Amino acid sequence: MTTELQDPDILxxxxxxxxxxxxxxxxxxxxxxxxxxxxxxxxxxxxVIRRWGRIQVKPAxxxxxxxxACARTFGIxxxxxxxxxxxxxxxxxxxxxxxxxxxxxxxxxxxxxxxRVTVKRADKTYPMTSGELALAIADGMLDEDSTVLIQxxxxxxxxxxxxxxxxxxxxxxREPGPxxxxxxxxxxxxxxxxxxxxxxxxxxxxxxxxLKVSFVSFHSPxxxxxxxxxxxxxxxxxxxxxxxxxxxxxxQFADIQLAIREGAPESLRTILYRRxxxxxxxxxxxxxxxxxxxxxxxxxxxxxxxxxNLACIGAAANIQVLRPLITHDKEDVIVLAKxxxxxxxxxxxxxxxxxxxxxxxxxxxxxxxxxEAIEAELGLVTLEEAQVRAxxxxxxxxxx
Ligand code: ATP
Ligand code: MG
Numbered sequence: 001m002t003t004e005l006q007d008p009d010i011l012x013x014x015x016x017x018x019x020x021x022x023x024x025x026x027x028x029x030x031x032x033x034x035x036x037x038x039x040x041x042x043x044x045x046x047x048v049i050r051r052w053g054r055i056q057v058k059p060a061x062x063x064x065x066x067x068x069a070c071a072r073t074f075g076i077x078x079x080x081x082x083x084x085x086x087x088x089x090x091x092x093x094x095x096x097x098x099x100x101x102x103x104x105x106x107x108x109x110x111x112x113x114x115x116r117v118t119v120k121r122a123d124k125t126y127p128m129t130s131g132e133l134a135l136a137i138a139d140g141m142l143d144e145d146s147t148v149l150i151q152x153x154x155x156x157x158x159x160x161x162x163x164x165x166x167x168x169x170x171x172x173x174r175e176p177g178p179x180x181x182x183x184x185x186x187x188x189x190x191x192x193x194x195x196x197x198x199x200x201x202x203x204x205x206x207x208x209x210x211l212k213v214s215f216v217s218f219h220s221p222x223x224x225x226x227x228x229x230x231x232x233x234x235x236x237x238x239x240x241x242x243x244x245x246x247x248x249x250x251x252q253f254a255d256i257q258l259a260i261r262e263g264a265p266e267s268l269r270t271i272l273y274r275r276x277x278x279x280x281x282x283x284x285x286x287x288x289x290x291x292x293x294x295x296x297x298x299x300x301x302x303x304x305x306x307x308x309n310l311a312c313i314g315a316a317a318n319i320q321v322l323r324p325l326i327t328h329d330k331e332d333v334i335v336l337a338k339x340x341x342x343x344x345x346x347x348x349x350x351x352x353x354x355x356x357x358x359x360x361x362x363x364x365x366x367x368x369x370x371x372e373a374i375e376a377e378l379g380l381v382t383l384e385e386a387q388v389r390a391x392x393x394x395x396x397x398x399x400x
Pocket of ligand 1: 191192194195196197198199216217219277294295296297298301302304352353
């Protein structure tokens with residue numbers, strides 16, 4: 001007969017050591033605790049305790065949701081649901097049996113998964129060494145009828161005992177976290193978000209390197225419909241599951257596109273749209289202490305993405321432009337988009353404003369001075385300033 005396993009007492013959260021070098025340690029750890037508290041708020045709350053290079057989370061709501069939220073917090077290496085157990089051998093063996101019995105339900109009858117016991121002894125006052133204790137636990141847990149096979153390397157089931165001064169914890173699972181650096185420890189970025197596959201992935205990559213990312217989306221009614229607006233919000237809802245509540249600036253772009261269509265050579269349209277986006281985004285960034293723009297641009301993927309065109313587009317920004325995907329293959333970006341959860345939204349068939357009045361033969365080697373002359377003649381800066389003033393700002397919550 002199997003007994004229902006009770007909920008874990010805590011979630012053991014591990015984080016990367018590399019970033020902990022030197023004076024950044026406190027900054028990194030404080031941010032991680034803050035970000036975890038923020039992530040838990042959306043799944044019923046909980047307590048976050050920092051202890052000796054580890055973080056322990058006591059979820060107040062459903063633990064599986066809390067675990068998922070932790071495993072989506074940048075800076076975290078892995079999370080384990082863990083149970084308190086006594087420091088005596090009998091308690092550890094009894095806990096091991098319960099966890100193993102529960103785990104074996106996932107295996108088909110007759111299968112013989114491999115098994116090992118791992119002991120970590122942060123508490124060096126314990127009278128046995130880690131190796132001795134692991135052996136004694138395995139010995140006590142298994143008998144001739146056991147369906148598991150002892151195997152030291154790459155065992156299917158690894159029963160862990162973590163002996164720490166504040167308690168003894170038992171666990172089997174280790175869910176990988178995303179790694180990287182805690183969001184906001186490196187400052188803020190503003191991502192130009194289209195409804196495509198690339199820019200949401202670029203935003204995620206920037207978050208992973210410690211940036212808090214806001215978004216700007218250019219929208220062109222009546223040429224582009226409500227479906228595109230919804231798509232942008234759905235993408236941000238997914239990304240907010242990784243970095244927390246996020247800000248979206250929506251800028252009306254139809255006036256600017258019309259001015260470009262009327263007064264500029266057709267082949268330069270896409271480049272001029274993009275340059276205008278860079279100027280408007282730079283404006284918005286300066287208003288909110290943002291250190292970089294982020295785009296999903298990728299070398300050679302579409303006609304506007306030659307080296308010369310990228311330089312010509314980037315020259316219109318007056319803060320630095322990060323292009324996290326610049327050398328990625330499309331297939332790799334798709335794998336990432338699926339992992340992040342944005343792929344299914346991105347492939348919804350909705351037009352982007354850049355497809356409006358698209359040139360039949362786009363220029364492959366646009367030059368900034370030529371673009372600047374046309375922009376001056378069209379008075380684009382005045383139109384752009386008006387759209388910055390009229391832009392709307394909203395806050396989007398994870399999965400809401
Ligand atoms: P994506 O898959 O992100 O659309 P892409 O490879 O299709 O990228 P383009 O469509 O040429 O390339 O867009 C290049 C970049 O310009 C986008 O990654 C995005 O950062 C920005 N961009 C394009 N359209 C918009 C828009 N309507 N609003 C905001 N940013 C945009
Ligand atoms: Mg696109």
